[in-house]
Amino acid sequence: MKSKIILFAIFAIAFASCNINHDAEVHDDHEDVKIQFTSYSNEFELFAEADPFIVNKSSNVLSHLSHLPSFKALESGSITIRLIVNGKETTQTLDKPSRKGIYSFDVKPENAGKGQMVFDIKTENRIFQVIIPEIEVFEKEEVAHEAAESVIISKTNTTVFTKEQSWKIDYSTNFPKKEPFGQIIKTTAQILSSQGDEIIVSAKTNGIVVLSNNSVLEGKVVSSGQVLFSISGSGLADNNSSVRFAEAKNNFEKAKLDYERIKELAKDKIVSEKDLLIAQNQYNNTKVIFDNLNQNFSSTGQNVTSPINGFVKQLFVQNGTYVESGQPVLTITQNKTLVLRAEVQQKYSSILGSINSANIRTLYDNQTYTFEQLNGKVLSYGKTTNTDNYLIPISLQIDNLGSFIGGEFVEIYIKTLTNTQALTVPNSSLMEEQGNFFVYVQITPELFEKREVKIGATDGLNSEIQQGISANERIVTKGAILIKLAQATGTLDAHSGHVH
Secondary structure, X not given: OOOOOEEOOOOOOXXXXXXXXOOOOOOOOHHHOOEEEEEEOOOEEEEEEEOOOEOOEOEEEEEEEEEOOOOOEOOOXXXXXXXXXXXXXXXXXXXXXXXXXEEEEEEOOOOOEEEEEEEEEEOOOOEEEXXXXXXXXXXXXXXXXXXXXXXXOOOOOEEEOOHHHHOOOOOEEEOOEEEEOOOEEEEXXXXXXXXXXXXXXXXXXOEEEEEOOOOOOOOOEEOOOOEEEEEEOOXXXXXXHHHHHHHHHHHHHHHHHHHHHHHHHHHOOOOXXXXXXXXXXXXXXXXXXXXXXXXXXXXXXXXXXOXXXXXXXXXXXXXXXXXXXXXXXXXXXXXXXXXXXXXXXXXXXXXXHHEEEEEEEEOOOOOEEEOOOOOOEEXXXXXXXXXXXXXXXXXXXXXXXXXXXXXXXXXXXXXXXXXXXXXXXXXXXXXXXXXXXXXXXEXXXXXXXXXXXXXXXXXXXXXXXXXXXXXXXXEEXXXXXHHHHHHHHOOOEXXXXXXX
């Protein structure tokens, strides 16, 4: 299957003895002149260094292949290189790399002219293709080297970082994005449980709380119907639930016997219809009272069960505490759906209606989550302020797909709808030096230019670029800090690691 190819080719002069700190040095040995090519498909990055192509002369093509989007080396697979000029092909197949990610081909063109170089990559399950579209084969060696030397890449303000080095780290490159980027409101928010996700369990009668062993502790997982605690009235002079239960039971049993006796007598007209109705009414009343107490109480007190699955968030009483009917005993939460409550300044009141998303960053581990990752939605925003607080409240809802803890504070970047397009880059691509920001622009996959940029707003993941780079310049998006360290050492050779 052929992939849609996104590619470009870069021609450069590279000398084996050249160092990045010796730009003015000139080498006269044509044997060391190299042409550099870079091409991208949907699945691979290809970076190749080749001898100038001359008819009937063997040229080495040292090829570095990286998987996309991981930018890790291709460790196995066969590759066929095809140099196609004027309908004639020169091919070579290598069944495995000479080193991880590196294939060294030797091709001998048979005729001069312009053509293309095709790499057919065969892995275990699929076949891929990467194409370098503009290749020229020359009749004479002098003409070939003159053509290669006519395009020289300036190494001013550049850093060499080889593919072998980038394969060992978390590294990637990409183009800046042109995307809608509205006004950003940066603030803090507190994480709260949603109203339907948390339940307060209260006492249903007066009495002494008896907790169930160690099953009722803050953070303890509980299941629906599990007994959490009991409330006992034993020993209390007043409002003794055990006494009331026994009394209700006795009254019910007496009323039942009386009703059954009078019902039999009524059949023989020994008692009046009125007496039967009074006995039936007494029986029904005592039954209702007893059934209610029997459902919620026993002779030892009231057993209170968990209404939902979740965990104990907060315990308001201790074992042996006297509670009254309706008094909160503990809170159970599921911690599945959370509410972010933030407050913003009044100057943002005109754009609150256009809020559509947010990015949330946890302070304890510096992780940033998008609204889409957490199935977030905007619940409400304030229309007025309070007399004791002049900030405007905003409530957002998220699913707890991360490791959020109820009650914690997070940093939040509230995003608004806009039709304005902006050039943005990931924050991981930005390097800061004394208040100025830089990115590394890729000249070749092994040569990078440090470029100062002017940034605008940030949403916690991406930043707006107002000046410094264009949308068609590929930049380092991961691993920029290590390229910066390589630049600081200044000791890397342009062909470090390329002698295979």
